[in-house]
Amino acid sequence: MDDHADRPGGVAVREVLSFCRQCMGMCGTVVSLDAESRVVGVRGDRDDPSTLGYACFKGLNAAEAHNSPQRFLRPMKRMPDGELAPIGLEQALDEIAERIEALVEADGPGAIAGYRGGGAFFTSSSVMMLPAFLGALGSPKSYSSVTIDQSAKMVALGRLGLWPPGRTPMSRADVFLLVGANPLVSVSANGFDTRNPTKRLRAARSRGMKLIVIDPRESETARFADIHLQSLPGEDCAVLAGLLHLILEAGWQDRAFCERFADDVEALRRAVAPFTPAAVAQRAGVSESDLRAAARLFAHECRTGPAAGSTGPDMAPGGNLAEHLIECLNIVCGRYLREGDTIEHPGVIHPRQPIRAEVIPAPRWWEEGPKSRAGGFGQLDGELPTGTLPDEILTPGEGRVRCLISHGGNPASAIPGIEKVERAFAALDLLVAIEPFPTMTTALADYVLPPTLQYERADLPIWLYESLVSPEPYTRFTPAIARPPEGAEVVDDHLYFWGLARRLGLTLELMGEALPMDEAPSTRDVLERTARSAPIDFADLERAERGVFLPGEEQVVEPGDPESPHRFSLLPEDVAGELARVAASLAVPPLADERFRYRLAVRRLRDGNNSAGLALPSIKARLPFNPGFMNPDDMRDAGIETGDEIEVASRHGAIRVRAEADPTLRRGVVSVSHGFGALPRDGAKYEDAGVSTNWLTSTDASARESINAMPWMTGFPVSVERVHAPDAPDAPDAP
Numbered sequence: 001m002d003d004h005a006d007r008p009g010g011v012a013v014r015e016v017l018s019f020c021r022q023c024m025g026m027c028g029t030v031v032s033l034d035a036e037s038r039v040v041g042v043r044g045d046r047d048d049p050s051t052l053g054y055a056c057f058k059g060l061n062a063a064e065a066h067n068s069p070q071r072f073l074r075p076m077k078r079m080p081d082g083e084l085a086p087i088g089l090e091q092a093l094d095e096i097a098e099r100i101e102a103l104v105e106a107d108g109p110g111a112i113a114g115y116r117g118g119g120a121f122f123t124s125s126s127v128m129m130l131p132a133f134l135g136a137l138g139s140p141k142s143y144s145s146v147t148i149d150q151s152a153k154m155v156a157l158g159r160l161g162l163w164p165p166g167r168t169p170m171s172r173a174d175v176f177l178l179v180g181a182n183p184l185v186s187v188s189a190n191g192f193d194t195r196n197p198t199k200r201l202r203a204a205r206s207r208g209m210k211l212i213v214i215d216p217r218e219s220e221t222a223r224f225a226d227i228h229l230q231s232l233p234g235e236d237c238a239v240l241a242g243l244l245h246l247i248l249e250a251g252w253q254d255r256a257f258c259e260r261f262a263d264d265v266e267a268l269r270r271a272v273a274p275f276t277p278a279a280v281a282q283r284a285g286v287s288e289s290d291l292r293a294a295a296r297l298f299a300h301e302c303r304t305g306p307a308a309g310s311t312g313p314d315m316a317p318g319g320n321l322a323e324h325l326i327e328c329l330n331i332v333c334g335r336y337l338r339e340g341d342t343i344e345h346p347g348v349i350h351p352r353q354p355i356r357a358e359v360i361p362a363p364r365w366w367e368e369g370p371k372s373r374a375g376g377f378g379q380l381d382g383e384l385p386t387g388t389l390p391d392e393i394l395t396p397g398e399g400r401v402r403c404l405i406s407h408g409g410n411p412a413s414a415i416p417g418i419e420k421v422e423r424a425f426a427a428l429d430l431l432v433a434i435e436p437f438p439t440m441t442t443a444l445a446d447y448v449l450p451p452t453l454q455y456e457r458a459d460l461p462i463w464l465y466e467s468l469v470s471p472e473p474y475t476r477f478t479p480a481i482a483r484p485p486e487g488a489e490v491v492d493d494h495l496y497f498w499g500l501a502r503r504l505g506l507t508l509e510l511m512g513e514a515l516p517m518d519e520a521p522s523t524r525d526v527l528e529r530t531a532r533s534a535p536i537d538f539a540d541l542e543r544a545e546r547g548v549f550l551p552g553e554e555q556v557v558e559p560g561d562p563e564s565p566h567r568f569s570l571l572p573e574d575v576a577g578e579l580a581r582v583a584a585s586l587a588v589p590p591l592a593d594e595r596f597r598y599r600l601a602v603r604r605l606r607d608g609n610n611s612a613g614l615a616l617p618s619i620k621a622r623l624p625f626n627p628g629f630m631n632p633d634d635m636r637d638a639g640i641e642t643g644d645e646i647e648v649a650s651r652h653g654a655i656r657v658r659a660e661a662d663p664t665l666r667r668g669v670v671s672v673s674h675g676f677g678a679l680p681r682d683g684a685k686y687e688d689a690g691v692s693t694n695w696l697t698s699t700d701a702s703a704r705e706s707i708n709a710m711p712w713m714t715g716f717p718v719s720v721e722r723v724h725a726p727d728a729p730d731a732p733d734a735p
């Protein structure tokens with residue numbers, strides 16, 4: 001609090017309550033403002049009833065981003081000399097609308113695509129604007145970061161069927177099984193209470209909750225685990241099938257639940273029969289006794305509590321199957337809310353509905369509706385898979401994507417196969433980025449439209465996933481508390497979409513209702529429309545400065561239809577095929593490839609959030625580049641020391657990083673974080689910017705999942721070699 005004076009923005013004169021919108025944490029904050037209402041400091045709000053004072057380094061440094069000289073403060077246009085130059089807001093929108101109109105006239109609405117990233121999802125007034133814009137235009141080319149993240153969960157539910165009451169919440173869990181998730185750092189994991197995650201975990205542990213973690217790293221979260229299965233990345237299917245094998249052999253399943261709702265448990269039991277503890281232990285690199293202990297603790301010693309996966313399993317080869325098997329653990333052990341149970345989060349922004357204890361049969365959404373031209377992939381939640389976007393742009397023919405609007409994302413950095421992504425984006429007729437900072441995407445953009453930053457706009461916490469970020473029915477409103485920098489021409493994101501739609505004669509819809517198109521709706525107006533099903537008046541919500549818990553009338557799970565014929569589909573044909581292929585791999589020792597003797601593992605870093613903010617001085621001081629973390633014993637055997645330059649290569653490409661010893665990482669693994677680096681054409685030095693791990697990945701058919709086209713980002717084979725010092729005679733050329 002005392003060091004405000006040396007922060008950009010001046011001297012604090014007052015403090016205002018708000019909340020941080022840089023990640024799913026949505027932490028309650030106290031923001032210090034100077035006399036001009038510019039942000040000069042942020043601290044966690046100790047009296048926040050939801051997040052209990054938590055705030056991380058990234059959130060505490062918001063003043064730096066708000067006042068940053070790097071920030072775009074005017075709309076920008078790419079000029080004939082190749083540089084971005086400021087341009088008036090109205091003129092930018094006129095020109096963009098004109099170019100979109102011409103493309104639609106020539107090629108139809110399918111030539112226009114949109115991509116939403118984290119910055120869009122964390123802006124409640126505009127999160128639905130890009131889909132609304134594309135919908136009004138008649139384009140099915142809606143993409144987002146969801147399908148290069150954890151869309152395996154949607155695939156799993158689509159193939160298994162849904163249980164509307166959901167999993168047993170953490171508050172009532174005897175045990176929590178986490179697969180490839182580190183919520184104590186990422187503040188993200190399905191069903192894990194991330195409202196001040198360490199405090200919540202400690203509280204759950206002290207009331208007796210057990211924790212099982214499957215992770216190649218002894219992560220900050222795994223350190224709290226009763227059992228940590230430190231398996232090789234990319235082997236979750238084997239481990240999870242091994243757990244199911246042990247559970248079904250011992251008869252630890254919830255028989256009543258299975259008999260009623262999952263009548264193909266026997267087929268699943270046969271399919272996981274090859275996954276004996278010995279076979280799984282040798283393939284995944286875990287001990288048989290730990291595997292047995294985990295199965296016993298989860299299914300036998302504990303009666304309730306869910307299994308949940310995150311990016312670890314979902315980004316690996318077999319990610320869709322891994323999520324399927326995680327949900328099978330929940331089904332087989334009956335780890336769901338039942339008739340009469342209280343629903344903790346019945347909906348605040350989402351309308352409340354009766355919730356019944358019955359199965360909605362496997363909807364397989366992707367089999368209906370529009371398909372991608374490239375690969376014939378269907379939609380998930382109204383979106384086409386982002387893994388197909390580069391090919392949609394590059395494949396000639398009718399329906400080719402010629403314009404991309406990127407909203408609050410950095411797709412050039414985020415989409416695997418960096419060279420192809422760069423080629424694809426360069427081949428676009430029009431690339432527009434609604435983005436506050438220079439990124440790999442704005443480096444290719446024709447126009448950059450700069451939005452207000454978090455504390456400069458009114459907002460609600462992320463509502464699309466409201467029950468994931470809060471186990472209680474809680475929400476809050478924040479007004480815009482800060483002013484954008486002097487001379488800035490920035491507006492709230494939704495106004496860009498509204499401005500384009502109006503010029504194109506389109507009507508935007510929000511929550512099934514038309515927005516007024518004669519006069520621009522205020523942010524408050526958009527939020528009020530968004531929250532119109534909330535069981536509270538918007539004016540009351542505005543007045544509740546630390547937010548409101550809205551239990552309303554307690555909602556319980558209602559009885560299902562006793563006549564319902566619907567059951568989960570534990571082993572549909574495609575899943576059976578995938579499982580059989582994993583079973584066949586059990587005979588092959590891992591890391592047996594002569595060339596690729598390691599596996600890559602993804603991991604998030606505490607002080608950075610994907611690519612966002614990595615160029616800000618305070619973050620750069622902590623994360624100048626992304627190291628290659630390795631187990632010290634592997635390093636010793638390979639003659640590598642911390643600080644040495646190593647080359648990490650996959651079938652698709654190679655990167656050079658500095659090795660760093662990480663004793664928490666198991667052997668046979670190298671872990672490098674994503675989001676760093678620059679475009680291939682910029683040739684930035686590793687020491688200046690780090691390097692993108694998307695040199696190692698690919699969106700090609702050989703490197704992605706079926707159904708969601710999820711490119712593999714972890715658990716794939718790589719080689720690791722020490723690079724000889726530049727003055728050594730046999731030094732190879734830089735990549």
Ligand SMILES: Nc1nc2c(c(=O)[nH]1)N[C@H]1C(S)=C(S)[C@@H](COP(=O)(O)OP(=O)(O)OC[C@H]3O[C@@H](n4cnc5c(=O)[nH]c(N)nc54)[C@H](O)[C@@H]3O)O[C@H]1N2
Binds near residue numbers: 120451609
């Ligand atoms: N190799 C590899 N690739 C990956 C991953 C991986 O682990 N490995 N992870 C994947 C995952 S999980 C994800 S989610 C994606 C990330 O995908 P993206 O969301 O596309 O990427 P981010 O780097 O998070 O970019 C967020 C952008 O939002 C901007 N932003 C910040 N605040 C605001 C705001 O207030 N308004 C607006 N409009 N924008 C704002 C930031 O400056 C930043 O450029 O990457 C995926 N790609």
Ligand SMILES: Nc1nc2c(c(=O)[nH]1)N[C@H]1C(S)=C(S)[C@@H](COP(=O)(O)OP(=O)(O)OC[C@H]3O[C@@H](n4cnc5c(=O)[nH]c(N)nc54)[C@H](O)[C@@H]3O)O[C@H]1N2
Binds near residue numbers: 312608714715
């Ligand atoms: N500080 C910070 N927070 C973030 C982000 C960030 O970049 N920085 N990114 C945000 C985003 S976009 C997302 S999607 C979430 C993600 O949130 P999480 O999924 O919790 O991400 P991580 O913290 O990387 O934890 C993933 C764990 O999986 C392990 N792992 C890697 N490969 C495998 C594997 O094949 N199998 C198993 N079982 N484990 C594996 C890693 O060692 C790591 O501990 O975090 C969000 N929060």
Ligand code: SF4
Binds near residue numbers: 027
């Ligand atoms: S955890 Fe997320 S929401 Fe909380 S302060 Fe950090 S960046 Fe902000």
Ligand SMILES: [Mo]
Binds near residue numbers: 145149
């Ligand atoms: Mo993500």
